[in-house]
Amino acid sequence: MKTVIIGSGNVAYHLAKAFKQSQLGVSQLFARNAKELSKISVELGIPYSTDFLEDADLYLIAVSDSAVADVSSLIKKENALVAHTSGSLPIEVLNGRYRKASFYPLQTFSKTKELDYSKIPFFIEAENQIDEKYLSELASIISENVETSDYEKRKYIHLTAVFACNFTNHLFAKAKEIADAQGLPFRYFIPLIDETVEKIHYLEPKAAQTGPAVRGDERILKLHEALITDEEQLKIYKLMNESIKKMYHL
Template sequence: MKIVILGSGNVAYHLAKAFKEKNIAVSQIFGRNENDLKEISEKFNIPFSTTELLDADFYLIAVNDDAVATISKQITKENCVVAHTSGSLPKEILEGKFRKASFYPLQTFSKSKELKYSEIPFFVEAENENDLKTLENLASKISENVMKSDYEKRKYIHLTAVFACNFVNHLFARAKEISDSQQIPFQYFLPLIKETTSKINTIDPKLAQTGPAIRNDEKILQLHEALINDEEHLKIYKVMNESIKKMYEL
């Protein structure tokens, strides 16, 4: 199967790397950012282009959601499969006479961070069983965790991921703002973060909750509120504590 990846960002980079590690040949990486394409090309020995899209059996679109439909129009071949990697878009967003699919890796990707690709869940969807099996086989060469998922289910998978990853990381960033404001090294909190995230491997998150809100410790809550000078931090603190209280009916 002749494969072309469209995109040069974090997801495209890691998929190219994962394919390379598993000896899955990629015929081309295509996009607009020549510098990023060149980096991927040189690291993983994949030809790149910003102008001429190669003929292929499978095109994998790994770009920002708002660019998926536009870049899909550049694929004019009809007898092929085109899949996007978005968790929040239906396969029907793809515009062309090709067979449409999705190939969604459930992970947060940064070029500078190494990943164990075998642990990443992949959710695949296609228009027919043959294409679905092809995508399952391809994903299974990378990951030990491959599942079918239609758009209705995938939307909720992505929503859950936003709560579990994006919101949590934002709280880390806000926490660092507070520690930085008091010249407290953020590294002091890394063991706490590690224990918090590792704990939910064996304990239901709801049962793992600790802190002043679940204890309904109003003195500590009020003390913390008095310490917070930043309006946004105070808003987050209050909203999060109210959410905890509601979950445990305190």
């Protein structure tokens, strides 16, 4: 099938790269950001356009959630298959008379970070079984981990991902703020972060928890609170420790 990928951000870039590496054809990249689109096109050798949307059999929309409906209305080919890549939108948001679907890769994407696409879970939803089977087979060429998922399941997958990824990374950023303020190289903490993540491959996250809150060590908790001068950091510190205590009934 002739495929067009719409978007020029992190997801669009990696989706196009995954297709390229898997020897799946992409006939066009389409987006409004000519500068970013040109970079992707040069790197991957895929033609692009900012004003002409080519006719295709499959359109994959990899834009921000707020733009999906408007972008999807640009597709006029009624017998096309159109899939968004969002974890938090139903397929009904797609605004056209074509066949609708979702092609959701569960991963955090940055253009400068290489990824092993074969390990990324893909969650597929379509209006009919034929399209669902086709998209599942397509994703299976890229990844070893492909499942079907309706919107009710997918939105909770996305919510869980925000806790597991976005919130965790924000805490890394806050930790670096504290380290930077004290002249501590953040590289000191990389082995600790790596071990924390590695452990949950073998242990339930609850069983892997360590630290003063889970031990009920009020002396250290109060000491840390006294050291924190930033109001937002202190609020996060207290909130996280109270949540840990509740989980372990302390």
